[in-house]
Amino acid sequence: MYIRMLNQADAEQYRELRLQALRLHPEAFLSSYEEEKELPLDATRSRLEPVEGRFTLGGFNAEHELAGMVTFIREGREKIRHKGNVFAMYVSPAARGQKLGCALLTGLLARVRQMPGLAVINLTVTANNLPAKRLYSTLGFTCYGTERNAVRLAGGRYLDEDLMTLVLS
Numbered sequence: 001m002y003i004r005m006l007n008q009a010d011a012e013q014y015r016e017l018r019l020q021a022l023r024l025h026p027e028a029f030l031s032s033y034e035e036e037k038e039l040p041l042d043a044t045r046s047r048l049e050p051v052e053g054r055f056t057l058g059g060f061n062a063e064h065e066l067a068g069m070v071t072f073i074r075e076g077r078e079k080i081r082h083k084g085n086v087f088a089m090y091v092s093p094a095a096r097g098q099k100l101g102c103a104l105l106t107g108l109l110a111r112v113r114q115m116p117g118l119a120v121i122n123l124t125v126t127a128n129n130l131p132a133k134r135l136y137s138t139l140g141f142t143c144y145g146t147e148r149n150a151v152r153l154a155g156g157r158y159l160d161e162d163l164m165t166l167v168l169s
Helices: 008-024 033-037 041-048 100-112 130-138
Strands: 002-005 054-060 066-074 083-091 120-126 142-152 158-167
Touching: 002 100, 008 033, 008 041, 008 054, 008 066, 008 083, 054 100, 066 100, 083 100, 100 130, 120 130, 120 142, 130 158
Parallel strands: 083 120
Antiparallel strands: 002 054, 054 066, 066 083, 120 158, 142 158
């Protein structure tokens, strides 16, 4: 397994893994499979273009297949530019249990610690996603609240989301 920053050349693999994530775990993402499958590949290419304060890391298996991903986006407005957010964290079922999630987040944290003025990293996680919450806690994130009924799934079922933060030292 190895980690690297994704770019436009990774768009097809990223899109495939992203659609898998949305299909297998619709409760874990705000986007839906139905919405994302209609997006053109150029939209995915654009998302993957690293710009200041925004990047996506990919985790690859021994066959050089994308097996995991995580995105970081720094806030852009001056008064909240000291904060950034983790989005779209996903590890494929075949790669779970191999510490890829930990490697992705460790790589993300190493990169963001190099950003001048960045002090806080936030993320949200479905409240019942215990493996993800354990991983985030292991890396220093703490829960500071729960948003009740944060996500509404098809069929009218609601899910709570835990709000987690990491203060960079």
